[in-house]
Amino acid sequence: MRRPGIRSLAGGAAGIVAGVIGGIALTSVSAASGPTPAAPEIDAAHTPPVLTRAGEPVTLRYAIVCAPRDDGEPCDGSGSLFVRAGQSGPFQQLTLRRGEDSSGGRYFVDLPRGIASSRAGFSYYATLRDGASGATITVPAGGDAAPQRSVPLLDAPEVVLGAHAFGRDRAPDERVVAAAWGGEVGEAGVVGSRELGFVGPSSFDVAADGSVTVLDQVNARVQHWSRAGVRATSLEVSGGLADFALEPGGVMDVLEPPSRASPAPILRSFRADGTPRWAQRLSDRTWAKLAAGPAGPVVQQQPSEQWVPVAANGTALDRAAQAGQGRPGRPFANGREVVVERVGSGELRLAELVGNGVVCSWRIISATPLGEVQLAEPHGTRLVVVTKTFTDNRSEYVVLVLDRSGIVNSFALESLEWAESAPLARFRLAGSLLYRLGSTRAGLFVDRFDVEVSR
Amino acid sequence: MKAFLVAFGVGVVLAGATGAQAYHRFWANCNYDAPTFMTTMTRDAAQDYANAARYEGYQWGGGCWNYDDADSYPYDAPGDPSAHGEGGDCSGLTFKTWRESTDTWRDGRYYWRALRNVHGPYTAGDFKSGLGAPNHVVAKSTAGVMDAFASSTHIGMIFYRSLYGGDQIVEAKCEACGTNIFYRTYRSDPNYGGVARWGWTG
Numbered sequence: 001m002r003r004p005g006i007r008s009l010a011g012g013a014a015g016i017v018a019g020v021i022g023g024i025a026l027t028s029v030s031a032a033s034g035p036t037p038a039a040p041e042i043d044a045a046h047t048p049p050v051l052t053r054a055g056e057p058v059t060l061r062y063a064i065v066c067a068p069r070d071d072g073e074p075c076d077g078s079g080s081l082f083v084r085a086g087q088s089g090p091f092q093q094l095t096l097r098r099g100e101d102s103s104g105g106r107y108f109v110d111l112p113r114g115i116a117s118s119r120a121g122f123s124y125y126a127t128l129r130d131g132a133s134g135a136t137i138t139v140p141a142g143g144d145a146a147p148q149r150s151v152p153l154l155d156a157p158e159v160v161l162g163a164h165a166f167g168r169d170r171a172p173d174e175r176v177v178a179a180a181w182g183g184e185v186g187e188a189g190v191v192g193s194r195e196l197g198f199v200g201p202s203s204f205d206v207a208a209d210g211s212v213t214v215l216d217q218v219n220a221r222v223q224h225w226s227r228a229g230v231r232a233t234s235l236e237v238s239g240g241l242a243d244f245a246l247e248p249g250g251v252m253d254v255l256e257p258p259s260r261a262s263p264a265p266i267l268r269s270f271r272a273d274g275t276p277r278w279a280q281r282l283s284d285r286t287w288a289k290l291a292a293g294p295a296g297p298v299v300q301q302q303p304s305e306q307w308v309p310v311a312a313n314g315t316a317l318d319r320a321a322q323a324g325q326g327r328p329g330r331p332f333a334n335g336r337e338v339v340v341e342r343v344g345s346g347e348l349r350l351a352e353l354v355g356n357g358v359v360c361s362w363r364i365i366s367a368t369p370l371g372e373v374q375l376a377e378p379h380g381t382r383l384v385v386v387t388k389t390f391t392d393n394r395s396e397y398v399v400l401v402l403d404r405s406g407i408v409n410s411f412a413l414e415s416l417e418w419a420e421s422a423p424l425a426r427f428r429l430a431g432s433l434l435y436r437l438g439s440t441r442a443g444l445f446v447d448r449f450d451v452e453v454s455r
Numbered sequence: 456m457k458a459f460l461v462a463f464g465v466g467v468v469l470a471g472a473t474g475a476q477a478y479h480r481f482w483a484n485c486n487y488d489a490p491t492f493m494t495t496m497t498r499d500a501a502q503d504y505a506n507a508a509r510y511e512g513y514q515w516g517g518g519c520w521n522y523d524d525a526d527s528y529p530y531d532a533p534g535d536p537s538a539h540g541e542g543g544d545c546s547g548l549t550f551k552t553w554r555e556s557t558d559t560w561r562d563g564r565y566y567w568r569a570l571r572n573v574h575g576p577y578t579a580g581d582f583k584s585g586l587g588a589p590n591h592v593v594a595k596s597t598a599g600v601m602d603a604f605a606s607s608t609h610i611g612m613i614f615y616r617s618l619y620g621g622d623q624i625v626e627a628k629c630e631a632c633g634t635n636i637f638y639r640t641y642r643s644d645p646n647y648g649g650v651a652r653w654g655w656t657g
Contacts, residue, residue: 102502
């Protein structure tokens with residue numbers, strides 16, 4: 001082997017230095033250029049008054065969100081509202097006004113009294129525009145095919161809860177799942193740290209036979225607990241905080257959050273053996289809750305704030321088809337839908353609809369602030385509601401069983417949420433049995449409560 | 456010349472696989488420009504600003520991103536500020552959106568452009584405690600648009616309230632989550648407190 005000369009060594013050293021510099025420069029240019037920086041699309045936010053009281057003035061407010069201006073001022077938005085009294089017929093166009101305050105949405109319309117107080121309610125959609133880019137967005141995306149629908153609370157009993165007494169929690173009737181943290185069958189996956197917080201199984205569902213399926217996304221699987229024991233089925237999921245629903249026949253739906261790999265939410269459908277059926281992007285940008293509807297999975301979404309079907313009879317719907325079928329309430333097999341609206345800090349409005357007509361409705365007032373509504377489902381002629389009540393440093397769940405006259409049964413449940421789960425996935429109802437997903441430092445559990453029993 | 460070319464190739468490979476490359480990753484595109492002092496700061500302009508950071512990734516200890524709707528380095532090691540990837544972390548995103556000063560005693564409004572690399576002096580726990588002249592705690596039940604919920608480890612801003620009583624939260628939560636708008640129930644979570652910025656002008 002010939003010894004390298006000085007010139008070869010110098011050339012090699014210079015080459016390495018030049019190569020490193022060139023490589024860094026190339027990487028930087030690549031990162032800097034990439035796709036051409038683009039202004040984000042126009043977006044919007046709106047909370048529809050889906051349940052109104054008689055004589056209540058209605059102001060519809062919208063936040064128009066567009067690319068940030070270089071001068072730091074809000075975007076130059078505008079928009080039109082298309083509204084009608086009742087639930088069918090032609091829409092009347094009103095121009096949104098631009099207010100001084102954006103805390104509830106800068107762009108607004110005070111509805112004419114004749115529309116706001118219609119006994120058939122009112123329906124509407126808005127087209128919003130960014131003056132700088134010309135971009136537009138329709139909210140809800142279904143427009144005139146699936147407008148926001150608002151109905152009046154007719155003869156709604158007023159349920160006054162008063163101030164919540166913390167610490168009087170009901171104990172479970174039975175603990176049906178108890179799983180230590182871990183990766184073995186019968187254990188539940190958890191990730192995180194004391195510094196960053198912990199994430200455990202993000203959702204679960206209960207079959208008609210009472211067997212419990214837990215989405216153990218940390219271990220990329222579901223686990224089924226039944227009288228026969230526990231078994232695991234692998235699923236190709238991202239591991240993010242997903243919601244989960246079981247359909248008849250064992251089909252499983254997993255609603256994935258946005259992630260670095262997929263910036264839009266996706267619903268994945270799996271066969272009972274865990275093999276993928278299809279994956280479909282949602283029509284909206286954000287989801288709150290997944291449920292199994294009469295014809296397939298339905299998702300409560302934002303900014304539409306509607307329940308939107310993502311598949312029908314086993315086939316995924318494209319985004320336009322989803323948006324064209326949005327509804328204000330969650331549909332159930334009995335042909336009814338349940339509409340929920342949390343108002344202010346301590347008011348909850350509920351209604352059961354058939355078509356666009358109110359069958360029964362409730363107005364619940366709490367002196368202690370109310371948080372999210374985890375569950376609102378019919379049970380026979382009654383409605384079971386699970387909501388959270390909270391102060392700045394405490395919280396508990398309140399379970400209400402309602403009939404047409406008011407409260408039939410109620411009890412409180414301790415918030416046992418050591419590990420994070422999907423936002424509205426902590427409760428499931430099967431007949432009169434309410435199941436709660438919870439966690440402690442020791443592991444995961446599912447507890448069962450009979451809502452027809454007072455304790 | 457042959458030795459130079461061979462070594463040049465080796466150097467390019469090294470640049471793609473060494474700490475030198477890591478140091479000069481996304482942050483090589485960032486700047487250290489002075490912020491623009493503002494007399495106004497509206498909640499919807501804050502919505503615009505935070506919304507534009509969606510899809511741009513998450514970087515622990517970071518505060519620099521562009522507007523190409525993609526995380527340029529989506530698989531950085533979590534919790535490693537030396538990764539120098541794209542995006543803010545939760546408190547960096549909040550600091551920039553809330554137009555705060557790097558001096559905790561200043562309560563003025565300072566507009567930081569997206570590519571200005573600044574995280575600010577506050578952790579999520581600092582925000583939760585209301586530390587800093589521009590910040591204060593609020594009752595969670597009254598927290599509104601572009602106020603925030605903070606725990607000892609995380610902070611997210613309220614993009615808008617939602618029908619079911621939860622909130623659409625704009626946040627940079629983790630490397631895998633990126634920066635986006637998620638539906639959250641922080642409002643009723645005892646681990647979280649309400650926190651807000653003084654000085655909104657509309």
